[in-house]
Amino acid sequence: MTARKAEPTLRVLVVDVGGTNIKIAIAGERRVLKLPSGPDLTPSRMVHSVREAVRDWSYDVITMGYPGPVKGGRPQQEPHNLAAGWTRFSYARAFGCPVRIVNDAAMQALGSYRGRRMLFLGLGTGLGSAIVDHGKVQPLELAHLPYREGKSYEDYVGVRGLKRLGRQKWEHHVHQVTELLRAGLLCDYVVLGGGNVKKLITLPPFAARGNNLWAFRGGGRVWTEGALVAR
């Protein structure tokens, strides 16, 4: 631990690209900047407005949280809620520094990790998912697996489920799904994150509430703790 402290700290700019806004922070610092996002956002517009906004900040490298599957360090599909062009863009060139791209749920999972084998479920518009085991993150795509009545997990615990079922029944299914997936994936505990976690009154067993701000800690861990497995 002391040896690690002697190294100069890598300053990581974390850019969490969502459908409603882009959140920006330096990992380990408190200030968070929000910029608007939306269906017109192209990657070059994103880079332009981020660089403009952090003109006076100093950082060495960037972690970008991406709202979709990432493979080989690149977005694998165009995002659902943004403009196109994200899979073929040269982020490092546009930002002028090294960039690591990671699925947004995986980034929040990493930031929420407190040891052993953890399942992260992000209760947002959809259902984000990732496992962190022994410090290494494994992005998952559990949202569209079948749950019941021909519908998927996301259909029940994502925002459409919340609207269709009402808060109370939605909470019941969040409990059911959390426990099913924790048992099926042999995880020791679950962290529930995402924008709708604050709507839960009670938590399932072996589950804790996450915090969206932990995503920035996750973005830092991508560079500093070898938490990313080549994929």
Next chain:
Amino acid sequence: MTARKAEPTLRVLVVDVGGTNIKIAIAGERRVLKLPSGPDLTPSRMVHSVREAVRDWSYDVITMGYPGPVKGGRPQQEPHNLAAGWTRFSYARAFGCPVRIVNDAAMQALGSYRGRRMLFLGLGTGLGSAIVDHGKVQPLELAHLPYREGKSYEDYVGVRGLKRLGRQKWEHHVHQVTELLRAGLLCDYVVLGGGNVKKLITLPPFAARGNNLWAFRGGGRVWTEGALVAR
């Protein structure tokens, strides 16, 4: 590779405990011994008959494949198809040598691994499952997750599904389930093992047929390649 060859080889006796028989081999050797198993088999009877059978074999350590969940190196639940007493037995003392216990599907998964992120599905009486990622095995318990019509994956692709649906429909669901789980768990490929894999006429995309004998290679890897993660 050459440095590794210089080390003396650890001789691993692999004991794969199933509901019908116990299969025994030295990892890396061809001969396989089968002993009867069944609902009367206690752990001390198992050890007694294994030690008797391999009296003339030389080995340093043992890997035991166990038909149920394993945690902290110990069987976590009593087996469904054997007698009781398996969770509290002292295997190393009874065998007189170091013993590592691993879930049987996880052991076969390890032996089937050919790089990247692999899902193993064992089509037997039930549905065994495990992921191997970057050489490390993660046992799973996917069998009882919901699949359709209020039934689980195992209800469709385990032996009860085969009997209820007939071979052709069963094969259709093996394809469906394989592709669902590969996509949901973001695996690069799937190895299908277990006794019923030979009943498949066609294989799903990104899937390969496993071989029950690879379990012995997996049992060897438990000791030689750091493939087991403390759990």
